[in-house]
Amino acid sequence: MPNRKKWNRIWRARQLYLLLLLPLVWLIIFKYVPMAGLQIAFRNYSNRGGIWGSKWVGFQNFKKFFSDRQFSTLIINTLRISLYQLAVGFIVPIILALALNVMKNGIFKKTVQTLTYIPHFISVVVLVGMLLQLINPVVGLYGAVYQALTGTRPVDILSNPASFPHLYVWSGIWQNAGWGSIIYVAALANSDQQLHEAAQIDGASRLQRVWHIDIPTILPTATILLIMDAGKVMSVGFEKVFLLQNGLNLSYSEVLSTYVYNKSFGAGIPNFSFSTAAGMFNSVINLILITVVNKIAKKLSDTSLW
Amino acid sequence: MKKAKKVRLSFSDKVFYSAVTVFLTFMGLIVLYPLINVVSCSFSKPEAVISGDVILLPVEFTLEGYMAVFRTNRVLLGFRNSAFYTVAGTLINLFMTIICAYPLSRRDLPGQGRIMMLFTFTMIFGGGMIPNYLLIKDLHMLNTVWALLIPGAIAVYHMIVMKTFFQSSIPGELLEASQIDGCTDIKYLTEVVLPLSKSIIAVVTLYYAVGHWNAYFSAFMYLSDQNLYPLQLFLREILISSKVDAAMLADDISNKASYGLEYVLKYSLIVVATVPMLIIYPFVQKHFVKGVMIGAVKG
Structure with a gap:
């Protein structure tokens, strides 16, 4: 391509570049500079040396992390919560959307939809606050009902570590299943009605139509969402786990992201380099996961993120 | 049917x-x-x-x-701060998202694909908690309102949603016609594109506003001055970590708070903190589904 022509096109787009200038500066400072900051995982970070001047130590921090006696527990805890979340969080919105789609448009359907969207707007702090109030063994609803049924006070659910994954996952379902179903409901509404009519003439029951028409309709959407979820398998979000975490349930609730926090800001002597190494391990695994899953999906179904 | x-x-x-x-x-x-x-x-x-x-x-x-909630100083302070972060933050978000999404929606922009890659890559990889913290510290933004407003100025996902809307819902002929009339790109954006994009702007505004109102993590990480705390951080103290015990709250409320008031206060707080977001929701509900769909089409 002649250079002149190229520069001409660039010159004509100068106002567009002007608009992009600020976002690009922002992107570099707030997204790419922190990536450069990851180098402290290979250094021994000190306040004086900072990111660029602390001593290089190679893979020492990673080695220390892999040989940490908590390492396997962390991975297991993280995977337990996220796979549980992935399975339930993927299926429930689909079932909800399929059920909603079976109903005719009307007040009932609208009401159920609007109701199930509401919790999405509740903040994670309030959600956890509500949860703690409701499951409080003394003054909460759970305590009251348990006492009414059995006459004894229940044990505190929060102090039982094994119940932590259930609390985490099902409170998430309560909050987001309705919201997650929107996308499927919309895909189903746009589906080909002629298929349904033809199937009805052939005598297909509604259940058969769900199975042979509705489910195939949402399959591409579901694939995309599953890829995106699968890429996050190693990243259980910090915010909710941290709020639900307490000294008694740590054996199930300490996941990679909270570990990073607890070893740095939560520790008496923060070890920034070590925590960054742990966090970086997490991000790299995620990056690999999402790339692999995307490739597999592309091969199997032609549906992929990129 | x-x-x-x-x-x-x-x-x-x-x-x-x-x-x-x-x-x-x-x-x-x-x-x-x-x-x-x-x-x-x-x-x-x-x-x-x-x-x-x-x-x-x-x-x-x-x-x-409720009377106790509105007599609790830190709740009122948090409310005011959160209102500020939500309004100021959302305005910054909107400005930055629009000036980013529009140029990237133009397929005739040389380098558009590559710049887009730079943005999308940050959705799947990032520096993480500590490098981000060190950045904010080095920029001297710790303990300032900027720490809550600037680092999240663009949510790449929302930017892509908006970009996709510009590409799919604004007829290309309008651009050609305006270019023949000698209209500049910036003028075209402000006078033609934006007036046609009210629905997507409404959706993205609500996404951002809800995000700001509900956020606690960056405030938790970057703020130590209680005077800057958003509501969610006070809520965390009152509802979750038992930092604020009954006696302290009772002090805050009145000297002779009735027995067990702090439990009711927690419930009232939950309602008060959530209602503002639920009030705006019905106004944009119908646009919302559209926004979710546009995001989905792009994937």
């Missing part, structure tokens, strides 16, 4: 429809019940809440809890 009504349902279909209705009713009730319980507790007498008498409706209706 009208035709379907005339078709007589077979027995198995009747069973199926009933089962689905039961299932959906069940789902609706499961979502609704905790909400009702919280609201009812917030309007009930403290003694009733403590002894677990509030099951469905308020017991001995009272506004004590």
